[in-house]
Amino acid sequence: MRFAPSPTGSLHLGNALTAVVNRRFADAHGGALVLRIDDTDPSRTVAGGEEAILADLAWLGVDWDEGPVRQSERGDLYRAAAERALASGAATRDDEGAVRLVREGTTLLRADGTATYQLASVVDDLDLRITHVIRGSDHRPNLELQRAIARALGGELPEVVHHGLLLGPDGRKLSKRHGHASLADLRDEGFPAQAVRAYLEELDLPEHDVRLDLARLRRLATDAIAAMSDEELAESAGAPVEAVAAMRGARSLVEAREYAQLVLQPLPADVPAEARATLERFAELRERAPERLSLEEARAIVRELKAVGGDLRALRLALTGATRGPELAAVLVAVPRDEALARVATALGGP
Numbered sequence: 001m002r003f004a005p006s007p008t009g010s011l012h013l014g015n016a017l018t019a020v021v022n023r024r025f026a027d028a029h030g031g032a033l034v035l036r037i038d039d040t041d042p043s044r045t046v047a048g049g050e051e052a053i054l055a056d057l058a059w060l061g062v063d064w065d066e067g068p069v070r071q072s073e074r075g076d077l078y079r080a081a082a083e084r085a086l087a088s089g090a091a092t093r094d095d096e097g098a099v100r101l102v103r104e105g106t107t108l109l110r111a112d113g114t115a116t117y118q119l120a121s122v123v124d125d126l127d128l129r130i131t132h133v134i135r136g137s138d139h140r141p142n143l144e145l146q147r148a149i150a151r152a153l154g155g156e157l158p159e160v161v162h163h164g165l166l167l168g169p170d171g172r173k174l175s176k177r178h179g180h181a182s183l184a185d186l187r188d189e190g191f192p193a194q195a196v197r198a199y200l201e202e203l204d205l206p207e208h209d210v211r212l213d214l215a216r217l218r219r220l221a222t223d224a225i226a227a228m229s230d231e232e233l234a235e236s237a238g239a240p241v242e243a244v245a246a247m248r249g250a251r252s253l254v255e256a257r258e259y260a261q262l263v264l265q266p267l268p269a270d271v272p273a274e275a276r277a278t279l280e281r282f283a284e285l286r287e288r289a290p291e292r293l294s295l296e297e298a299r300a301i302v303r304e305l306k307a308v309g310g311d312l313r314a315l316r317l318a319l320t321g322a323t324r325g326p327e328l329a330a331v332l333v334a335v336p337r338d339e340a341l342a343r344v345a346t347a348l349g350g351p
């Protein structure tokens with residue numbers, strides 16, 4: 001098998017699907033997966049594009065057995081193949097020096113001696129002894145031509161399967177405009193890698209085009225965060241493990257990081273004067289409890305305050321500087337006693 005991205009930058013989600021499908025198929029059949037970088041077209045090669053793809057694959061947990069094989073380093077192979085096609089009469093050289101397939105008229109080698117995608121792809125599929133190609137259906141129009149090129153080279157194209165493409169929620173080609181189009185987008189939006197991988201695995205090998213189901217992806221993100229160990233969650237969110245109690249209910253890693261910030265570095269806040277009684281009562285309860293609370297102990301304090309009609313919103317404001325955030329009890333767990341008392345004292349106008 002091979003996964004053959006062009007180095008245009010972070011992988012499009014549809015390309016990530018191709019990668020996952022190829023890895024799964026190779027594993028299921030005891031095969032090997034070659035990572036091939038299709039960098040014959042300078043206009044589709046961006047600086048850092050290959051590095052971005054390698055980082056994306058690592059993030060997604062897709063590994064490969066051979067490569068990266070770069071087409072830009074295999075020019076001699078493609079030129080030799082073009083010579084074979086010329087020798088057999090399957091190809092001709094035009095006045096400018098480009099080599100074309102006689103029957104289809106397609107360019108195999110440009111006048112400057114560089115191979116086109118069509119030639120390079122077929123030569124590599126034969127040379128790397130690829131047995132099965134699985135790729136997006138946007139390449140279906142290339143199939144017959146590539147078969148003809150393979151025959152002109154004295155070979156046979158591997159078995160080729162095309163999968164449906166990933167569309168935006170509106171049914172159009174998933175693009176930057178939609179957001180969530182590339183793995184970099186999804187990572188920036190705080191989707192854990194496990195959720196993206198699980199989503200792509202669920203799509204299996206779609207026969208037809210499928211719309212990106214954001215609700216499902218979000219659901220998988222919540223599940224993935226819930227399934228992480230404290231250390232994993234802290235590391236994925238880029239926040240210290242001390243704040244993990246506050247990160248637990250987050251629906252994305254971005255939200256988890258925000259929640260951690262709230263307990264680690266509260267925003268400045270004005271707490272209403274009427275909240276004084278609540279804050280004083282909280283200080284009494286908190287004083288008597290251990291330095292670090294369990295979730296049950298924290299919930300018990302919240303219940304007590306609620307029972308006396310306490311202003312829980314003001315307490316949250318005093319502790320985090322925000323009116324929204326993780327469950328209040330989770331905040332109490334994440335903020336140690338002395339720190340909580342200091343924040344309440346500040347809100348009460350203390351030192």
Ligand code: GLU
Nearest residue numbers: 004005006038121135139
């Ligand atoms: N480099 C092509 C792409 O990025 C892959 C072509 C193929 O799989 O044959 O879509």
